[in-house]
Amino acid sequence: MRRRQLLLAAAAGGAGILWGLRATNRDTGGGHSAYFQTLSNALDKAGLARPTLVIDRQKLLANANVLHQHLAGRYDYRVVAKSLPSLPLLETVMSHTDTRRLMVFHQPFLNLIASALPDTDVLLGKPMPVAAAARFYQQHKTAQFDARHQLQWLVDSPARVMQYAELGRQRQELMLINLELDVGLHRGGIKDEAQLIAALDIIEQEPFLQFSGFMGYDPHVSKNPRLLGGPEGAFSSVQTVYQNFVTIAERRLQRSLSGLTLNAAGSPTYQRYNGAQVATELSAGSALVKPTDFDLDTLADHQPAAFIATPVLKALPVAEVPGIEKLAALQSWFNPNSRQAFFIYGGYWKAKPESPPGLSLHPLYGRSTNQEMLTGSSRVTLQPDDWVFLRPMQSEQVFLQFGDIAVYDDGEIVDSWPVFTHS
Numbered sequence: 001m002r003r004r005q006l007l008l009a010a011a012a013g014g015a016g017i018l019w020g021l022r023a024t025n026r027d028t029g030g031g032h033s034a035y036f037q038t039l040s041n042a043l044d045k046a047g048l049a050r051p052t053l054v055i056d057r058q059k060l061l062a063n064a065n066v067l068h069q070h071l072a073g074r075y076d077y078r079v080v081a082k083s084l085p086s087l088p089l090l091e092t093v094m095s096h097t098d099t100r101r102l103m104v105f106h107q108p109f110l111n112l113i114a115s116a117l118p119d120t121d122v123l124l125g126k127p128m129p130v131a132a133a134a135r136f137y138q139q140h141k142t143a144q145f146d147a148r149h150q151l152q153w154l155v156d157s158p159a160r161v162m163q164y165a166e167l168g169r170q171r172q173e174l175m176l177i178n179l180e181l182d183v184g185l186h187r188g189g190i191k192d193e194a195q196l197i198a199a200l201d202i203i204e205q206e207p208f209l210q211f212s213g214f215m216g217y218d219p220h221v222s223k224n225p226r227l228l229g230g231p232e233g234a235f236s237s238v239q240t241v242y243q244n245f246v247t248i249a250e251r252r253l254q255r256s257l258s259g260l261t262l263n264a265a266g267s268p269t270y271q272r273y274n275g276a277q278v279a280t281e282l283s284a285g286s287a288l289v290k291p292t293d294f295d296l297d298t299l300a301d302h303q304p305a306a307f308i309a310t311p312v313l314k315a316l317p318v319a320e321v322p323g324i325e326k327l328a329a330l331q332s333w334f335n336p337n338s339r340q341a342f343f344i345y346g347g348y349w350k351a352k353p354e355s356p357p358g359l360s361l362h363p364l365y366g367r368s369t370n371q372e373m374l375t376g377s378s379r380v381t382l383q384p385d386d387w388v389f390l391r392p393m394q395s396e397q398v399f400l401q402f403g404d405i406a407v408y409d410d411g412e413i414v415d416s417w418p419v420f421t422h423s
Ligand SMILES: Cc1ncc(COP(=O)(O)O)c(C=O)c1O
Pocket: 080, 083, 103, 125, 126, 215, 217, 265, 266, 267, 268, 283, 284, 285, 286, 287
């Protein structure tokens, strides 16, 4: 008798927990907002019917203005090309922010930029193997881009300075060397006084190398836990470290670094720079299109400007998983947002469903780059050929996966921007 009572109580408790969990799964489904409905109409009107990366030009320009206003002439702006990997996109951002400075991260894109945008000033964003640097020179044919004055190689160690010195001597050509500083990110780079002095001494002795400045990237700042001083503490430490390297270099070289490139920031921190820091220029790219990884307090005045648009191929009334079809009803009772299944054209991008609201991945159905299943509640009214929108989590790789970017402006697709290619 007591055992039966116990079992009944356990069953009632279990049911209670299930009901409680179910109650946390609110129906979040709905239809497209007016913005995404208008964007859908524009894509249809343009005859598009495949996964497409869309950039909203008005939002992009608004972000460019926000950035330009924050810098307020106190720092030069260097556009991070890997995060905006398309020539017309870079041109648009450069002309709205009044800069010709680019940060580049990939040898084929470096050659592309040197030939297509020969009036730019380029700083590498990571140290290239010296063989990649040699390859740049072999392939570089555009005389208007004078690498001796317009290109700064990023170098992270005395050993790599020696490799570049050797390349400079072989080519009998001046190479500008910018030193990567470890300002707290711990992704390599010059870490202490001894390394800095060793690197500077080699550069000074080499006839074909010239020291052009420092790069100190600081995205770790925004992730610093409160317990360790929070972002403010980490930012202040970055500044102390950076200033210290500048002081050491000036002492060793017996000259001021003014006029050199003292690069800093990145999208997460650029708004923390207020004119009081030693940096002369700030880099940012992602903030211009704001993928979801950049939904940060420090970028609250930037808006998402890039979306993946993809057609619904199939809309099914139940989301069934092979082998456990019978659980579909239980699953949709438990979570109303998994009632219907929508198979989209493509998928498995580094991106999150954005519109219509309430779409998500099924926890058990596998992922697919071919036709991915998203589920939604009965309030989602998507039909085959309707558009689903996702927001990229980052831009650099995601933007390269769709061919030309569809440029959206005021209710119309107005342009098509090719993205970088590797060949
Ligand atoms: C050296 C360096 N500077 C700046 C950035 C900032 O790029 P974004 O503004 O797109 O985050 C990056 C990004 O990886 C970087 O590696």
